[in-house]
Amino acid sequence: MTLPSPVALGAPLPTPIRSPDMLARLATRRSAPAQALVDPGPDAGEIQTLLTLAARTPDHGKLTPWRFVVLGRQSRAGIAEQLAAMAVQKGLPAKAVAILAKLTAAPTSVLVISTAAPASKPVWEQELSAGAVCMNLEHAAAALGFASSWITDWYSYDAEACALFGVRDGERVAGFIHIGTAVEPVLERERPDVTALTTILP
Numbered sequence: 001m002t003l004p005s006p007v008a009l010g011a012p013l014p015t016p017i018r019s020p021d022m023l024a025r026l027a028t029r030r031s032a033p034a035q036a037l038v039d040p041g042p043d044a045g046e047i048q049t050l051l052t053l054a055a056r057t058p059d060h061g062k063l064t065p066w067r068f069v070v071l072g073r074q075s076r077a078g079i080a081e082q083l084a085a086m087a088v089q090k091g092l093p094a095k096a097v098a099i100l101a102k103l104t105a106a107p108t109s110v111l112v113i114s115t116a117a118p119a120s121k122p123v124w125e126q127e128l129s130a131g132a133v134c135m136n137l138e139h140a141a142a143a144l145g146f147a148s149s150w151i152t153d154w155y156s157y158d159a160e161a162c163a164l165f166g167v168r169d170g171e172r173v174a175g176f177i178h179i180g181t182a183v184e185p186v187l188e189r190e191r192p193d194v195t196a197l198t199t200i201l202p
Contacts, residue, residue: 003049025142030186032147034102037180041107046144050110050179053140057132063119065126066133066174069111069166073104079164080104083155092154099153106149106178110137111165114172130174137177147182150175 007013042050051068059065071079080100087096103109112134116126134150141148155161156173167173 031149032182034149034178035105037106041180050140054136060121065116066130071109106180108179110177112174114174134175149178
């Protein structure tokens with residue numbers, strides 16, 4: 001699948017139209033278990049498409065307070081070995097090693113790193129932009145026919161562990177988006193009561 005030709009800078013964008021396909025996809029959106037994602041995964045061209053679509057996110061006046069690290073199986077396997085040793089060294093429970101299977105299973109993982117910094121916009125809003133990038137990645141993956149899982153685990157919040165992924169001082173992990181093909185259909189789960197969570201003001 002190729003994207004439409006880029007729109008010229010300053011040119012009018014298409015007017016939104018009703019899309020039953022998009023509504024159906026949003027109505028059935030569901031993360032797949034990260035450890036149950038297998039080949040095929042996105043190829044190099046599809047990964048570029050995913051990143052291009054993910055970047056079409058409100059970015060606070062071109063601040064783009066996030067960046068991507070694309071992780072193949074080889075890089076993740078090596079990092080997982082180091083994380084396993086680190087977990088033992090830190091005296092973490094056995095589960096800390098077991099959950100590394102979620103990091104290594106999928107064909108491709110995209111690490112979204114929040115690069116928010118004090119600027120003309122509040123840091124919190126910049127971090128929300130990074131979260132929106134993660135969600136755009138999930139929607140884009142689904143549009144290409146893949147399943148995905150947005151994950152953060154203990155290594156997302158440990159400075160020494162984050163350094164293994166190239167996370168720099170002042171940056172934070174927004175999420176690992178694992179992408180591939182689900183080995184079996186993903187089952188629906190309970191959803192929140194939107195009415196109970198909504199206040200409507202006249």
